Amino acid sequence: MRGFSKAIITGNITRDPELRSTTSGSSVCSFSVAVNRTFRGTDGENKEEVSFIDCTAWGKLGEMIAQYGKKGSGVLVSGRLSQRSWDDKNGGG
Numbered sequence: 459m460r461g462f463s464k465a466i467i468t469g470n471i472t473r474d475p476e477l478r479s480t481t482s483g484s485s486v487c488s489f490s491v492a493v494n495r496t497f498r499g500t501d502g503e504n505k506e507e508v509s510f511i512d513c514t515a516w517g518k519l520g521e522m523i524a525q526y527g528k529k530g531s532g533v534l535v536s537g538r539l540s541q542r543s544w545d546d547k548n549g550g551g
Contacts, residue, residue, distance in 0.1 A: 463538045467511055469493040471531045477524035487520030489513050491533060
C-alpha cells in the first residue's frame with residue numbers, strides 16, 4: 459500500500475519570507491506559519507496553544523509568496539508533510 463500525506467493549515471506568517479535559488483537555478487522560499495488553537499482544558503477554562511510550522515514553496519509559487527507575503531500576513535497553506543530532525547551544538551534536536 460502507498461502512503462499519502464496532505465496537510466492544510468491556516469495561520470499567520472511569523473517573519474518575512476526568504477527567497478533563494480538552488481545551485482541549479484530553482485527558486486525556493488522559506489517561511490514559518492503560526493497556527494493558534496483555542497480549546498477548553500480539563501479545568502473548564504479556555505486555553506490557547508500556538509504551533510509554529512516551517513514551510514517551503516518552490517518555483518513560481520515561492521516567488522509569489524516572497525513578493526506578496528509579509529510578517530503577519532494571513533495564509534492558507536496546502537501541501538505534503540515532511541518531517542526532519544537535526545542536532546544542535548549540544549547534541550539535542
